[in-house]
Amino acid sequence: MADEKNVSKVELIKEASNHLRGTIAEALQDGTSHFSEENFQVLKFHGVYQQDNRDLRKALKKEGKERAYSMMIRARIPGGVLNAEQYLQFDRLADLYGSGSLRITTRQTFQLHGVLKHNLKETIRSINEVLITTLGGCGDQVRNTICCAAPHHGPFYDEVRADLLAVVDRLSAKTHAYHEIWLDGEKVTLDEDETEEPVYGRTYLPRKFKLAFAYEGDNCSDIYSNDIGIVAHRDGDAVAGYTLVVGGGMGRTASDKNTHPALAKPLAFVTRDQLVDVCTAIVKVQRDHGNRVDRKFARMKYLIEAKGLDWFKAQVEAVYGAKLLPPRNLVWHSSADHLGRHVDENGKGYLGLFIASGRIRDTDEVPLKTVLREIVQTYRPVIRLTTQQNLLLTELSVEALDEIEQKLRAAGIHLASEFPPTRLASMTCVALPTCGLAIAESERVFPAVIRQFESVLEELGLAEESISVRMTGCANGCARPYIAEIGFVGRALGKYDVFLGANAEGTRLNQLFKEMVPLDNLVDTVRPLLKAYAEERLPNERFGDFCHRVGLERLRELESISVG
């Protein structure tokens, strides 16, 4: 690696970081408000993003002052499962050191925003105190591994959970740097032939790497947008094995037509015994062959595209040491989140709450954060964060569910059944003011967009339809907008590209319909298409399928007639 030419700057920083130490420990003591570029890159591996308040940038610059720096901390919570103590710790830290809100992400974990550099160590230490790590929250390694959040019980689900944890364990970074820096762990001296990172080596992976588990039939975790999607098949009450799909990813760069989102493709069927080793082999193939020169093309999807799936499979088989079985056929019955009131296989109740944009905060109108804290303190539920930024309160008695529903209603917090179906299927990314890559608003403007959208649906007699609408503040695709029936993707401040025609199962990408649509015109742009959908749809046809069936040309015609 050291003598390879032209590797990207981040590769050099990783290599020089001594397994992610950099000079973070020293920088934590230097009294400044922010980290150097090198430490900024290394910190990501520890689950920390250095950000600044972009609302204040211009004014501060004018006054000759430095940016308002703070840190975003992203935890790693495999499958999104938290106990009450862990939830309450995040709730507390958000007020104590963060900006007062908790943010559920599209990969079912928590982010804390607004943590000042001098509080960073104490915040990370406190997260670890409740046995949650932030190592692997970000960076060029395996990120938080996601899974359907429904609280199922029984041997099949227990086996999937055990396999998920085994995969996470094998593919997590092993560096001692994390303990040394944040938990004042002893420095460990290794023998010469020992390595701190048996899977990753000195330079980790070429790029971020994402894994998702699903139970066959239920694609609520959007497996096709991951580097590896792992689908559990049933054999009676046990796991028969897993179909692996590989090479998914949403990211693109608006200015480079060669970049694009991709859906993962079926690779192989593996038994439970094979799963961890085959996943490790896939990661190693990407480690050794992925692009380390141009980060725009460093995700595994581009390696598979460049070399072909057959080549890729042969490499995986060579590293694993045996031929792999062909993948099984995958059929999806649902991809909706597990919202509303349910009783699980053990007779325990659970309540799936819709959390707009995953943001848990108190506002003047709704004390959401306070009420959730009180509920968690009183009923001690197991909390499950979903991959659609929502939250499930689980393992509750039916009486407790009644009481919780009453408390929520009394506080003005709507239950999932009280929202229009389209709202429940919506997502946004964070974007401004914290995201350094945002070029347009998302989370902050979406409430007005979705309300306007819902009134058009109502007017057209479509209020009961579920149409997935996802918005992002740039082309990176953090809310997976390219597998939404309607995707609004920020292209410039106040302007969005509109994508249409993905399906509800998450197995078809949408297509670019119109570029640079002003925020105020987004809903009017799709209104004529919704009208045509209301009038011309086939029985049970979803909006995404309608758009796909009639095609872009006709959709554009409909829109231009209405504008004209």
Ligand code: SRM
């Ligand atoms: Fe993301 C970068 C937020 C899920 C694709 N993402 C970022 C950063 C860290 C911006 C940065 O690099 O400076 C954003 C921080 C914003 C903030 O202020 O909090 C950010 N991404 C998010 C979250 C919080 C969005 C949300 O609203 O929930 C999600 C956190 C997930 C987690 O817990 O790990 C989040 N990001 C995703 C997803 C969806 C997913 O994984 O299912 C994607 C698309 C899938 C994929 O990876 O292809 C995604 N984020 C990106 C990309 C484009 C990657 C690429 O291959 O090109 C970037 C930019 C990059 O990596 O250079 C990015």
Ligand code: SF4
């Ligand atoms: Fe930031 Fe873009 Fe991701 Fe939104 S999609 S959080 S704007 S990187």
